[in-house]
Amino acid sequence: MLQDYANGPKGEELAGIDPEEEELYEHYRIVADRGQNLMRIDRFLVDRIQNATRTRIQNAIDTESVKVNNRGVKASYKIKPLDVVTVSLPHPPRETTLLPENIPLNIIFEDDDLLVLNKPAGMVVHPAYSNWTGTVVNALVYHFQNLPTSRNGEARPGLVHRIDKDTSGLMVIAKSEYAMTHLARQFFEHTIERTYYALVWGEPKEPEGIITGHVGRSLRDRKVQAVFPDGSQGKHAVTHYQVLKPLHYVSLVRCNLETGRTHQIRVHMQYLGHPLFGDATYGGDRILRGNPNGSYKAFVQNCFALLPRQALHAKSLGFTHPRTREWLQFDSDLPDDMNTVLEKWEKYSEHIRS
Structure with missing residues (x-):
């Protein structure tokens, strides 16, 4: 399980820092699966953090910016099931600002509670690393006001589900908190x-x-x-x-x-x-x-x-x-x-x- 706080740092930001001199901010918290095989922590993190090189991961480990179960470890440490790995850096995680963009949406149904749109292939649903603009969400916040949020208040207004970037087709978007709750329950059930x-x-x-x-x-x-x-x-x-x-x-x-x-x-x-x-x-x-x-x-x-x-x-x-x-x-x-x-x-x- 990987928690990426506002999408965390880019791989190139994982360089050596001195935790004694600066306040650190947690960017990643990763909980190893129950069936996790023994694996070196540097390799484990390279597999999970986009664009992170093994060298930069090792530098972060050497300066104890990476901890396992709240303790510093060496790069040779072998990850075990349910280990909690944190990566901290001297700057806050990136705050995701949703930029309204006048992107046309192919809306096939709309009323006061919801809308159904036909998403084209190649369009990302919500902003994330390497895709901060041009998404369905960027278009939604331009065309609609006060859309409800989901995922514990994360900035994903209106979304109750998503489809892959390169998959085309139908999506339902909630326009009210009531619709968000009801639709989310239908997906859950x-x-x-x-x-x-x-x-x-x-x-x-x-x-x-x-x-x-x-x-x-x-x-x-x-x-x-x-x-x-x-x-x-x-x-x-x-x-x-x-x-x-x-x-x-x-x-x-x-x-x-x-x-x-x-x-x-x-x-x-x-x-x-x-x-x-x-x-x-x-x-x-x-x-x-x-x-x-x-x-x-x-x-x-x-x-x-x-x-x-x-x-x-x-x-x-x-x-x-x-x-x-x-x-x-x-x-x-x-x-x-x-x-x-x-x-x-x-x-x-x-x-x-x-």
């Missing part, structure tokens, strides 16, 4: 209907099924998620899928989320053996089916160029209106980039099967 369309590599053996497996941070690479089928790590996750169009080398799949874990569809489909087409994080950005040579290679590379992201779209969204208790259901078309590549694969599949 898994009564929200969320349907995604994904283009995946290969054709699943079963035309429909349920993928069940805890999802949590990978023990090998903390920047990505992994499936833990034995439940030893992560959180319970369930994805229902149905193959809509088997296209020999790829398939269009409908996925319904029963739970909503980080990267759930992406990592569950990888676990099933069918990574999302174009998903660089989970291995889908290379040719995984077919002979990677000649005209077929050129065809796939052209598809990658037309769709330079994971082929995932939040197509429909359904929930109970917080105030009227009416069931609301929304649907959206596939975006142009995903639709274009899907049409190309449909034609290619017809060609090789004729």
Whole structure:
């Protein structure tokens, strides 16, 4: 578990300091997982702090800016399960100031309590390290006043859920505290209907099924998620899928989320053996089916160029209106980039099967 206070320091800020001369401010507090393998603390922190080099981490350790269970340690210290690691620096954590930006939003429904928008691929939902501007939140604070906040008052006005930067599709935004509370409860109780369309590599053996497996941070690479089928790590996750169009080398799949874990569809489909087409994080950005040579290679590379992201779209969204208790259901078309590549694969599949 990593707590990043207002997104913490950049990696280059983790240099040696003298804790005896300056007041220190805690920037990171990391609690090692119960199943944490023994690992050197410098490597442990490099895996968890963006853009932090091992040298700068070691310098911070040498000056006792890094502590484990409130005690200074050496760089050779081996992290154990449930160790509490803190990183302190001589300046306060960055305060996140939300900059209102006149960014157009594709709003498909709005009333006094909420709005539903169709987020384009490539747009980050909320400000974070390396993405302080140009986000959905920057647009929201420009277009709307007094939006409620979530996450214990963190500056994420209106947000009750999010979708990945390079995933397109529908999101619901709360415009009142009442709506925020009610919608958050629906997400917690898994009564929200969320349907995604994904283009995946290969054709699943079963035309429909349920993928069940805890999802949590990978023990090998903390920047990505992994499936833990034995439940030893992560959180319970369930994805229902149905193959809509088997296209020999790829398939269009409908996925319904029963739970909503980080990267759930992406990592569950990888676990099933069918990574999302174009998903660089989970291995889908290379040719995984077919002979990677000649005209077929050129065809796939052209598809990658037309769709330079994971082929995932939040197509429909359904929930109970917080105030009227009416069931609301929304649907959206596939975006142009995903639709274009899907049409190309449909034609290619017809060609090789004729």
